Every structure is written in C-alpha cells, then in structure tokens.
Amino acid sequence: MKRIRTLSIALIAGLALGACGDKTNSEAPALTYELDEATRVTLADGEVIGTRGRDDAFAWYGIPFAAPPVGDLRWRAPRPVEAWDTPLEATFPFNRCAQLTSSFEPDREEGELAGKEDCLYLNVWAPSNSDSEPKPVMVWIHGGANVWGYAGQYEMGRLAQSQDVVVVGINYRLAMMGWFGHPSIVSTAETDLDRSMNFGTLDQIAALEWIQKNIGAFGGDPNNVTVFGQSAGAFNVAALISSPLTEDLFHKAIVQSGGFRSTSYQDAVDGPANEARRRGAASQEFVAHLVDMGSLPPQDSMSPEELATRLRAMSPAEIFDAYKKLPIAVDAAGLINPVDISHDGVALPEEGIRNALINGSEMRDVPLMVGTTKDEFKGIAFVDKEMVGNFFNIAFWPKNKKAYTAYGYYPNALWSYHGVEEVADYWTRHRSSPVYTYRFDWDEQGKAFTTDVSFLVGASHSLEIPFVIGGFDDKVGDPMGVFFNKKNRAGRESLSGKMMEYWANFAYEGAPGKGRSGTLPEWSAWKRGDDTDRLMILDTEEDGGVRMIHDIPSAEELFEAFQDDKRFRKQSVRCKTADMALEIMNIVGGEMEPWEAYQADHCNS
Structure with a gap:
C-alpha cells in the first residue's frame, strides 16, 4: 500500500478550505464515558463494566485481548492476556498502537509519535434495548495504510443499536511493529507462529479467537461473525480470508476499498528486485540504515540472536525516528512506509493472496x-x-x-x-x-x-x-x-x-x-x-x-x-x-x- 497514505494526505490537505456552512461534527453531543452498572459482564478473564455509546448503545472500550507485546514479546505472535481480579473499567476508547499521527488529525501535529506498544485492546458495542436472542457479530478492522488508526476512531453505537447487532472494533500492531520480517527475528522464534512476519495479522486472529470465547457475554453469537474493514482494513480482511489460521473464526467478510494482494516475503526482507514495484522499506534496508547511523555495529559483528536482542531493546521512538530518516521509507512529510502484509508461509500462504484467489487455493469459503x-x-x-x-x-x-x-x-x-x-x-x-x-x-x-x-x-x-x-x-x-x-x-x-x-x-x-x-x-x-x-x-x-x-x-x-x-x-x-x-x-x-x-x-x- 505504498501510496494510499500519500494520496489520502494530499487529498485532505487540499481540502483545508475553512468553514463550509453547517459543520455536523460540532453539533454532536459529547459522550461522557461514565460507568454504567447495566453493562457489567463476566468474561473468561474477569469482570468488565462499560458505559454508553452513541444512541444509548452499551459500550465497552479498551478490553485487553492479548498480553502487551513489549520487551521480549516485540515481534512475536500475541500471547494470552492475564486474568484480572477486580472489575475492569472499560471506558477509554482512545487506546492506539504506536504510530505517527497524520493530517487526518487536525488537532494533533503531523508526524507526532502517538500510542504505545501495549495496545492490544478492543471495543464492543451492543444494543441496549434488545431481547436475549444471540446477535450477529460485526468485527471492524480499521484502515490507515497499516501505519495509522485505532479501534476507537469511529463510534459504532448507532450501527449496533439501530440494526440489533454486536460490533467489535480491534487494535493491531502497526507499521514495522506489526510487520517485520528479518532472519534475526526468525532465529529467536519460540513458537511456529513467531516465525511469521505478519504480527499485525496475528493480532487480528488473536482478537477473533478472543471473540469466540467471550462474545456471548455481550449478547453476540460466536457462530455468526462478520469481519469488515476499509482500505488497509480491507486488505487485512483479505489476509484473514486467505490465512490457514482462521478456520471457524468468522463466517462472512466485507472488503471496502481494498484488494486481494500481498508482498513476497523476500521483498519484505531484502527489498524489491524491480524498483518500480516497490511497496515499502524492507527490513534489511532498515537494519543497514541503523548501522549507517551508528545505532548498530556492523551486522557481521553480531550473531542473529544478538541483533534481535538489540532491536527489541530499542525504544519505539528510536525505531520510528530511524524510519523517518530512511529516504525510501518516507511516503510524505513525517510519515513512513515499511512493507506490510507479506506471504510468509506461516500466517499467509507462500503463493500469496492474489495467487491463492486466482488458483482456487484453500481460503475461507464464506x-x-x-x-x-x-x-x-x-x-x-x-x-x-x-x-x-x-x-x-x-x-x-x-x-x-x-x-x-x-x-x-x-x-x-x-x-x-x-x-x-x-x-x-x-x-x-x-x-x-x-x-x-x-x-x-x-x-x-x-x-x-x-x-x-x-x-x-x-x-x-x-x-x-x-x-x-x-x-x-x-x-x-x-x-x-x-x-x-x-x-x-x-x-x-x-x-x-x-x-x-x-x-x-x-x-x-x-x-x-x-x-x-x-x-x-x-x-x-x-x-x-x-x-x-x-x-x-x-x-x-x-x-x-x-x-x-x-x-x-x-x-x-x-x-x-x-x-x-x-x-x-x-x-x-x-x-x-x-x-x-x-x-x-x-x-x-x-x-x-x-x-x-x-x-x-x-x-x-
């Protein structure tokens, strides 16, 4: 998705026209996020109390679905979340994974580092005026070129309340924190899934597994789950359709302004053989850049395990700043472009998403x-x-x-x-x-x-x-x-x-x-x-x-x-x-x- 980010930013920048009559946004009543006892539910890992979303829908914001992917868990498949003893107050919709803000956020400075690595949370909206019959579940995967965005950007209460469905919005690791293929990372894998480079995809799969275990507490039907996403979120839906790891995790899919396409694992690691087909900065190019900057010693002086340890010890700010200084990784002022969804033979088929579609290979038939x-x-x-x-x-x-x-x-x-x-x-x-x-x-x-x-x-x-x-x-x-x-x-x-x-x-x-x-x-x-x-x-x-x-x-x-x-x-x-x-x-x-x-x-x- 090399230039979707640039195109979107240029489009919004061009629309900075000032006031345009009635601004609907300014008329919207602010949500208060106060605890509501009617939203108390018991999940597999503990109790949760939520609040009210738009149109008086029940809402739970910021429920953890996996362990924080920090420290040694950076660039590993998500691990199970730890249970909690006291009720979790799920009233904070603004959790986001580490990212650079864009001009879609006029209230923030473009290129500002926002969010954090501890970000694997999801939001749930459910109708407050419904009967006890299990409802279809609609799982929203946000867009943002897989480098920006979060589950709470859009308030889904109206969709849940008006259509009598349960809606879930999920976070997933972004940019090089979510997609990073490098031999040093593979060499330190603790599980088969750790050998993947599609950690953002694995986060989405972990959220779907969490939904299977817990969505019944919110009135949702785990046997009727629809995944839907737009732009990068739509490409992620196509990846989930193609993944060998998603059987029985969802039953319908909606792809909004996306496509069935992935990058080769080799291009994600070494860069493209054809520069005209480049889709982002490869991991080896990034590591070489760190060496040139003096942030790492020459690669041949370190073992793969030592390199992985040093990469995992870098702060998110150091990693994002380094990408911003790598010319081939810069897509627009302050924004970056690492390679994302890639066919690694673990989370995605080795032949790639498009070839799997064309050849009739195993995919979810939904x-x-x-x-x-x-x-x-x-x-x-x-x-x-x-x-x-x-x-x-x-x-x-x-x-x-x-x-x-x-x-x-x-x-x-x-x-x-x-x-x-x-x-x-x-x-x-x-x-x-x-x-x-x-x-x-x-x-x-x-x-x-x-x-x-x-x-x-x-x-x-x-x-x-x-x-x-x-x-x-x-x-x-x-x-x-x-x-x-x-x-x-x-x-x-x-x-x-x-x-x-x-x-x-x-x-x-x-x-x-x-x-x-x-x-x-x-x-x-x-x-x-x-x-x-x-x-x-x-x-x-x-x-x-x-x-x-x-x-x-x-x-x-x-x-x-x-x-x-x-x-x-x-x-x-x-x-x-x-x-x-x-x-x-x-x-x-x-x-x-x-x-x-x-x-x-x-x-x-």
Whole structure:
C-alpha cells in the first residue's frame, strides 16, 4: 500500500478550505464515558463494566485481548492476556498502537509519535434495548495504510443499536511493529507462529479467537461473525480470508476499498528486485540504515540472536525516528512506509493472496461483499497546480474539467475492475459461497465558498464509512468540515440508513438482500454475463438511487479507451493518469505491463 497514505494526505490537505456552512461534527453531543452498572459482564478473564455509546448503545472500550507485546514479546505472535481480579473499567476508547499521527488529525501535529506498544485492546458495542436472542457479530478492522488508526476512531453505537447487532472494533500492531520480517527475528522464534512476519495479522486472529470465547457475554453469537474493514482494513480482511489460521473464526467478510494482494516475503526482507514495484522499506534496508547511523555495529559483528536482542531493546521512538530518516521509507512529510502484509508461509500462504484467489487455493469459503467508491483518489489532483487553479488557498477550480474527469476515471475504474469485478469472477469460479459487489457514488458535498467539492473530490476514499455506521458525527469522517452540511443531510441520512440495513442483513443472512426491513431494492449476488445486473450502486434518490447495473468495462477496454481519450489535451496529464493507474494496480493487482509500456514509450522522454 505504498501510496494510499500519500494520496489520502494530499487529498485532505487540499481540502483545508475553512468553514463550509453547517459543520455536523460540532453539533454532536459529547459522550461522557461514565460507568454504567447495566453493562457489567463476566468474561473468561474477569469482570468488565462499560458505559454508553452513541444512541444509548452499551459500550465497552479498551478490553485487553492479548498480553502487551513489549520487551521480549516485540515481534512475536500475541500471547494470552492475564486474568484480572477486580472489575475492569472499560471506558477509554482512545487506546492506539504506536504510530505517527497524520493530517487526518487536525488537532494533533503531523508526524507526532502517538500510542504505545501495549495496545492490544478492543471495543464492543451492543444494543441496549434488545431481547436475549444471540446477535450477529460485526468485527471492524480499521484502515490507515497499516501505519495509522485505532479501534476507537469511529463510534459504532448507532450501527449496533439501530440494526440489533454486536460490533467489535480491534487494535493491531502497526507499521514495522506489526510487520517485520528479518532472519534475526526468525532465529529467536519460540513458537511456529513467531516465525511469521505478519504480527499485525496475528493480532487480528488473536482478537477473533478472543471473540469466540467471550462474545456471548455481550449478547453476540460466536457462530455468526462478520469481519469488515476499509482500505488497509480491507486488505487485512483479505489476509484473514486467505490465512490457514482462521478456520471457524468468522463466517462472512466485507472488503471496502481494498484488494486481494500481498508482498513476497523476500521483498519484505531484502527489498524489491524491480524498483518500480516497490511497496515499502524492507527490513534489511532498515537494519543497514541503523548501522549507517551508528545505532548498530556492523551486522557481521553480531550473531542473529544478538541483533534481535538489540532491536527489541530499542525504544519505539528510536525505531520510528530511524524510519523517518530512511529516504525510501518516507511516503510524505513525517510519515513512513515499511512493507506490510507479506506471504510468509506461516500466517499467509507462500503463493500469496492474489495467487491463492486466482488458483482456487484453500481460503475461507464464506459469503463475501466487496466494493469501492466511485472516485477513490480523484481528489489527488486537487493539489496539482497543473490541473487545479488556486486563489490564496481559498478558492480552487479545475483548469480543464474534461481532463480532470478523465484523470479521476481511469485509476478508479481499474481499482473497481481488479479489486471488485475480477475478485468476484475468481471467487465464483472456485468457491460455493456468493459474492456481492458494490460501488459507492455519493458526491453531494456541494461547494465550499466557490470551490466545487463535489466535482473535485467526489465519492472519495473512506467517504462511505460514515454511511455504513451512521457516523456523521465523527470528526475523522470529515476532518475539515467540508463534506457534510445541512443541504445534503436528508439525502445522506436516508442513504446511510439503507446501507446500514444492507450491511447488517449481510451479517444476519449472508446476503444484503432487501435490507433488514425487506423493503429496499434487492441486492443480487454477482453472476457472469454481459447483460447481468451484478454491481450495486449506492447513491441518493436525487442521483438515481440504490440500483443494480451491469455495464462494467474490463481492464483491456479501459486501456484502449485511455489511449484514444480526446479529453487529455496535454500529454503530461495523460502521463500522470498512467502513473496513477500503475500505482493503483501495484496496490490491488492487475496487468501492469501495457501501462508500463505506454509510460516507457510516451512519458519518459
């Protein structure tokens, strides 16, 4: 996920437009996090007392599900949590794993080290007005390019309360603390799982194991668990589907703006053979950098065990600071880019996630929902001076609307094809469980002063999350206050209600169907056939409503159209589009060779 982080940051930076009418976030009543005796539950490891979340849902924030991965447990598989004797007060939603803050957090300085290694906690939300029948469990895996984010960023109480489901949000180790493959670490393995490099993935698996043991205390059904995640969280869901370690831990899966893709273990350790395919800084590159900095002696002067001991003795601040000074690891100001999900033959199959999907290898055969937003990273052009005019960072406008539209179309259409359509095709070839596909099209932000946010940004990456959870009050969903306003409130809240129904019905029945109410347009399973309606469009009635379509261009058709597209008046903009298309395919998969050949022939002079 080399540039998702950079793209998102640039997009948000470009949206720093100041006030935009009604800021929904400022109207949200603050949660108080006071203990509520009605939430007292007994778990396998001790009693827990929680509080109330949004819409009066029961909420438990900050329950430990594994031992702190600190000291000698750094870069090892998670160990069982120790039991506690006195009731645990679970009222703190802000636990986060060690990370550098991003510009998604305007209240914090970008690049600040936040969180800690002792971070393996989860949050639970449950309906407070429900009967005693066990409820479906929806496990949220947060995004953030696997270097940023935490379980408490989004408040899930409304989803739990309105749809009568139990929702769990989990933390997992991030960046090089969560994904680090190095021979010295393998040499000190105490268990088979310690030989993995996907420690963040193993954390997620440990949380799912905890859920199997404990979720019944919250009213959840351990035999009906749905994992869902967005962006990096969606790639993590694909990893869980592919892992040989997750049998019987979940029963349905939702992949929002993700893909079935992983990096080779060799690339994660030594770096890529093809620099154009780089997906982050490798562990050997990091260790060599530490040697160059004088933080470590030459590697040949230490045994693997000695090197592992010294690496585990470094503070998180030393490790993060070293990565920030490693040029190939820097993705944007203050942010880092280590290699993450990799096929190590332990947590993930050696052939890799994409090959396992294509070849029909062993994966969880569960109902799947997968989709994207229409304009994932269209807004990256927002900060490109060749494409967008700018008056003192107050007003922005496209210099050529047709070229701007074309620039946004091709990379996002390729993501929709390779990350959704192609996934569904391979899924149905090899698995009996159905797959449901969607595209989120809401783009009714309107204008901020004279800037047309709807056109310049559109249905951008992560914008669907507030709709899925009814979370328009969460600042992270609209950090600059330019998306959600009074004019678009009725339409977005209506669409959000429908999407929550679809997501919840999928958790209940393994199919979104007609929603929980049974009154929505039917969402059919994906089927082959040019005239088969197989993609659900999620939009407001004003823009066509919730509806199924079948017109989905293939990768070959997109490449041919791109070469002949007359909307590109400047070859430089056409080349930027090709570059973005390659970045997307390097993230989600796809045949990059035609685009690389075009770039070599037309863009490198």
